[in-house]
Amino acid sequence: MSSVKLHIDDVSLSFGGIKALQHISFDVREGEIVSVIGPNGAGKTSLINSINGFYKPQSGRILFGGRDITKLPPYKRAQLGISRTFQNIALYTNMTALDNLMAARHLHMKSNMLTGALFIGPAQREEIEHRVIVEEIIEFLEMEAIRKSIVGTLSYGLRKRVELGRALALEPELLLLDEPMAGMNQEEKEDMARFILDIHEQRRTTILLIEHDVGLVMDISNHVVALDFGQKIAEGPPAEISQNEAVIRAYLGQENG
């Protein structure tokens, strides 16, 4: 069994009277694809936002690679190797796709205001060095044709893809994907699923995925966590979860009679 990459330990989060997460605990092992499923408002995005540092849980701990990150600000968590995409695309709208990816190389680059202002020398060398890495991702995600398009002008599906590229450019150890296939047609969904599997296979990235398409989730994940009303209702391998009564009830409603 591989080691635990992310350990969620009894995490609770509430906004005023709304209990978004109640005593959630589970593990994500290194190299796994773990999916979080649940109906709307179950707390899936709140969970990712807590792992990411955007929300601060009132109790519980989050351990990443054995280190307690519960109190770290978001950008420090990114430095440790946590990267993400957003449910409602959050790209840098006025930049080109290429610049969006280059911006995500921030953590791996060193140049500062002074060397940048001079450009010739270290800054230029660094630009080229990281451009090579970014171009690999562009090729991997098949977005050569749009590299210099302003992302605000791209279609929804392509923007989702640029966002995935941006998350990858961070070279994360843990990738949080918040509904990467929401609002896509079947073809786009399959493309995205293929990319996710390729990332997992070629880069050995640990992935935590939120997705509504249960069929797809069952196909690609190693482990599934089901949430409902902020509580964990089930956890296990996909085959088990698809038979789980609590999950079926949460998705389809209580049978009357």
Place this chain on the structure above:
Amino acid sequence: MSSNIRPSGVFDTTYSDDIALNRTRGEKAVSYGIVALLLLIPLLSLEGPFGISLVPQSLVGTIIRIAILVISVQGLNILTGYTGQVSLGHAAFMAVGAYSGAYLARQFGFSFWLALPTSALFTGVIGLLFGLPSLRVKGFYLSMATLAAQFIIPWTLRYPLEHISNGSRPLDVPVPDLFGINFGADGAMYYIVIPLAMALSLAARNISRTRTGRAMISIRDNDLAAELLGINVFSYKLQAFFVSAVYAGIAGCLMAFHTNNISLEFFAPQVSIELLAMLIIGGAGFPLGPMFGVAFVILLTQNVIPALVPSLYSALPSLLPFLAPVNVFAALNPLLFGLALMIFLIVEPRGLAYRWEILKISWKIRPFSY
């Protein structure tokens, strides 16, 4: 954008070609040509070594004024255009640069060459101080915080620091001097200001296309995503405030040594608004925005509007008979400027630099429109 569209037959084979500012020989020729032309102008004026009057002497002074304001607006572009933090206190930072430069020269006998970087750095630190509220507030509320700088700084200069600033009276600034060459004459000052404006504009351009600049633009476009993807948002906001104030400080200090006589009225609140207007008219977030904006506004306020005012003034009684023309004469200037700004905000809110990009693209893809 135009970087996406190349002249036919031009292919980049290396990444360094792809990120070069001048990609083709033609582009290079145009860039160097403009630099050479600008450096030639004072030589061709009456005060130049040849004594020929190809260029009117007043043009040299106008270009210096434009260049000084370009430096200032470049700073504002970094803060407002790239980082997205609207500042209404930029003129106050220019005042800090001007008065600290003047003080160092008058009190401690600093030469211009030492006073310039010292006052620039000092202004940067003051800028940093007024950038601190950006940790907690953003958008409209941050603009209000920067507006505070616009009131606190001139007030501090006028009253508590009256012995430095000479209060509301103008303050004399010594004439800069290098190896015995006196820089008081416009022609000589030109060769300090223009190369500096070029170097600082290039520096701003380079910042915008490397790591720091991308972090700043990320913050402008989506500060939340930037934070979650590893950018220390507050640190970069502060850096933007610092460098923007440094630019303002340099511009203020140059202004002091160029005019040799400064007064707090040069840095009044409406100057901050004008600087912001220049940036918006030129194109906020575009490297060429400050140049376009400053040149356009200076031409508009100093040449076009003065030419229009007399005829408008004489036509007023028939147009608006209920107005006593004497009452509105003083208001005609700002009125026309405000009108021009309004037209710009409606017709092309992205500014002249954006128009320029469009123009370049349509020139490259002619005769087709797609």
